[in-house]
Amino acid sequence: MRNLRIVVVNTIIDHADETDTDLQEQAERGKALRIGLLEAGYNIIASLPADQYLPERIAQLQPDMIIIDAESDARDVLEHIVIATRDERRPIVMFTEDDNTSTMEAAMEAGVTAYIVAGLQAERIKPVLDVALARFRQEQKLLTELSDTKHKLAERKVIERAKGLLMSRHKLSEDEAYQKLRSMAMNKNLKLSEIAQRLLDVEDLLG
Numbered sequence: 291m292r293n294l295r296i297v298v299v300n301t302i303i304d305h306a307d308e309t310d311t312d313l314q315e316q317a318e319r320g321k322a323l324r325i326g327l328l329e330a331g332y333n334i335i336a337s338l339p340a341d342q343y344l345p346e347r348i349a350q351l352q353p354d355m356i357i358i359d360a361e362s363d364a365r366d367v368l369e370h371i372v373i374a375t376r377d378e379r380r381p382i383v384m385f386t387e388d389d390n391t392s393t394m395e396a397a398m399e400a401g402v403t404a405y406i407v408a409g410l411q412a413e414r415i416k417p418v419l420d421v422a423l424a425r426f427r428q429e430q431k432l433l434t435e436l437s438d439t440k441h442k443l444a445e446r447k448v449i450e451r452a453k454g455l456l457m458s459r460h461k462l463s464e465d466e467a468y469q470k471l472r473s474m475a476m477n478k479n480l481k482l483s484e485i486a487q488r489l490l491d492v493e494d495l496l497g
Contacts, residue, residue: 293331293332293333294332294333294354294355294419294423295333295335295351295352295353295354295355296327296332296333296334296335296353296354296355296356296357297334297335297336297337297338297347297348297351297353297355297356297357298323298324298327298334298336298337298338298357298358298359299338299339299340299344299356299357299358299359299367299370299371300320300337300338300339300340300358300359300360301339301340301358301359301360301366301367319359319385319387320359323357323359323385323415324337326415327357327415330415330416330419332419335351335353336351336353340358340366340367340370341370342370344367344370344371344373344374345370345373345374348374348375349374353380354380354381355380355381355382355383355419355422355423356371356374356375356380356381356382356383357382357383357384357385358371358382358383358384358385358386358402359385360384360385360386360388368396368397368400368402369400371400371401371402372400372401375401379401379426379430380426381403381404381422381423381425381426382401382402382403382404382422383402383403383404383406383418383419383422384397384402384404384405384406385406386405386406386407387407388407389407394407403422403425403426403429404418404421404422404425406418445481445482445483446483448483448486448487448490449471449482449483449486451486451490452471452485452486452487452489452490453467453468453471453486454467455489455490455493456470456471456489471485471486471489474489
């Protein structure tokens, strides 16, 4: 997917002090990253600073992927990224020079999909983003399946409670209670779990 709409979030100072070698190196690395993305055919829709306005800007731009161009200490940018992607997750790739294990773990906990340390070459960018995107999609698929499973278990619990209520109130067998519940759902054109929840709600109201 080469037409990814990418937002680059950088903690790098573009107009670095010419006397500061570290800042110059960071600025050059940020420039190399953006050039590599463009050469690989990606669409950089914005390059944003890691400030308190970041969540709002990402919400407005709706990018397909977020790339963090981070200096050594990226705690602040990670905090902003967490807020920005809390309601709608996106693949996040972080390029950094920080190989500290605790920083890497904090980044992954914050939602970073791929944490890339050093060795930034233009030819590496596309494979890295492809892998990050594939991993993100797999994670989302697993989360969706887990959510579906939890939902189905919750529905089953509601149905079992409603069956128990019918069995107790009308002296029915479990199968009779189920058939009655099913008949009520069909008559009302509702799902079994929906009619079961309605029965339980009525029971709660009546005490």
